Amino acid sequence: MQSQILHFPAKEAVIKHQQTGDLTISNRLSDVDDSLQGKPERANSLDSGHRACQGCGEALGARHAIDTALDATDGELVVVNATGCLEVFSTPYPESAWRTPWLHSLFGNAAAVASGIAQSMKVQGKENVRVIAQGGDGGTTDIGMGCLSGMFERNEDVLYICYNNEAYMNTGVQRSSQTPGAARTATTMPVGEHPGNSFGVGKSVPKIAMAHGIPYVATANICNPRDLEAKVRKAMSIRGARYIEVFVPCPLGWGTASCDTIKVARQAHNCGLTPLYEAEYGEITAVSKIARPEPVKAYLKSQRRFAHVFKKGNEHQLEAIQAIADANIRAFDLLENPAQGERF
Ligand SMILES: Cc1ncc(C[n+]2csc(CCOP(=O)(O)OP(=O)(O)O)c2C)c(N)n1
Numbered sequence: 001m002q003s004q005i006l007h008f009p010a011k012e013a014v015i016k017h018q019q020t021g022d023l024t025i026s027n028r029l030s031d032v033d034d035s036l037q038g039k040p041e042r043a044n045s046l047d048s049g050h051r052a053c054q055g056c057g058e059a060l061g062a063r064h065a066i067d068t069a070l071d072a073t074d075g076e077l078v079v080v081n082a083t084g085c086l087e088v089f090s091t092p093y094p095e096s097a098w099r100t101p102w103l104h105s106l107f108g109n110a111a112a113v114a115s116g117i118a119q120s121m122k123v124q125g126k127e128n129v130r131v132i133a134q135g136g137d138g139g140t141t142d143i144g145m146g147c148l149s150g151m152f153e154r155n156e157d158v159l160y161i162c163y164n165n166e167a168y169m170n171t172g173v174q175r176s177s178q179t180p181g182a183a184r185t186a187t188t189m190p191v192g193e194h195p196g197n198s199f200g201v202g203k204s205v206p207k208i209a210m211a212h213g214i215p216y217v218a219t220a221n222i223c224n225p226r227d228l229e230a231k232v233r234k235a236m237s238i239r240g241a242r243y244i245e246v247f248v249p250c251p252l253g254w255g256t257a258s259c260d261t262i263k264v265a266r267q268a269h270n271c272g273l274t275p276l277y278e279a280e281y282g283e284i285t286a287v288s289k290i291a292r293p294e295p296v297k298a299y300l301k302s303q304r305r306f307a308h309v310f311k312k313g314n315e316h317q318l319e320a321i322q323a324i325a326d327a328n329i330r331a332f333d334l335l336e337n338p339a340q341g342e343r344f
């Protein structure tokens with residue numbers, strides 16, 4: 001495979017002050033819109049006492065998303081949760097860390113259960129009560145795909161949020177259709193001629209959602225909480241089927257330090273592997289540019305699931321991953337300053 005490695009002239013890069021950029025949760029000195037997480041009136045929908053691993057990106061993403069949705073709906077919200085880490089760590093019977101009406105569906109039918117609740121609210125004349133379905137990438141993009149596609153096709157009044165940690169984490173890190181090429185999981189071991197997960201497999205569910213022509217699709221990343229909140233708020237202002245996919249690192253499954261979750265998420269964004277965009281009725285309407293591009297190496301280096309990529313003889317894997325990032329940068333025109341993407 002022909003790879004195109006990006007050249008990153010660090011000195012010329014314009015460094016924005018983090019405190020006034022778009023990546024911080026809150027800054028009382030800044031006139032940029034504050035994040036809800038920095039305000040005392042946030043709902044704290046996913047309360048303390050749950051059993052997520054330290055540094056769990058999914059827990060962080062869910063709290064930001066549901067707090068925002070509760071704020072946007074004045075608390076008139078029902079949440080349906082597919083089986084998976086988020087459900088297991090938040091609700092060991094008879095306890096619950098959720099401070100909102102919340103319902104556990106099966107692993108693969110959250111979109112169908114949420115559709116039924118939304119229809120029921122309509123019949124009862126309670127359309128002010130809004131419905132969110134949420135789940136991991138296994139429950140959403142694999143086993144839940146049929147129900148999800150049906151929810152999109154019928155244009156049900158539901159926002160579906162997928163927390164994508166790129167594997168089935170709750171059952172011991174098995175490969176999903178979101179596991180990237182070369183990544184090690186319990187079912188894609190780092191051995192053999194092509195160690196880790198195969199290349200050229202998997203699917204983009206945001207693009208599949210767009211192909212259904214639904215009113216709103218977005219990708220988000222917990223490295224940018226303001227952007228995630230803005231997308232959830234926008235989704236809640238729209239009626240009909242909506243889909244948001246949030247990139248959420250998993251320290252346990254990825255082999256990263258729990259203190260590095262945000263850093264790893266930001267590196268994924270900066271290297272172009274996780275483009276952030278919005279689409280309405282099948283057309284892309286906004287793309288978040290990368291202000292400080294980095295090569296994929298920096299992102300992969302901090303994760304044990306990619307450790308074998310750095311072994312002698314596996315250079316082709318590193319090049320293949322860089323080529324995927326380069327293709328995203330081209331396809332979504334991701335660089336804020338195209339000069340930073342000078343290739344050699
Ligand atoms: C029909 C069915 N098959 C398998 C399971 C076992 N199971 C529970 S959670 C899970 C994995 C969840 O993975 P994902 O949806 O990616 O969420 P994560 O745990 O990564 O957040 C599996 C396989 C189940 N509950 N139901």
Ligand code: SF4
Pocket residue numbers: 051052053054055056057058059085086089165169170249250251252253
């Ligand atoms: S295994 Fe991963 S997704 Fe599950 S609770 Fe731990 S960090 Fe979160």
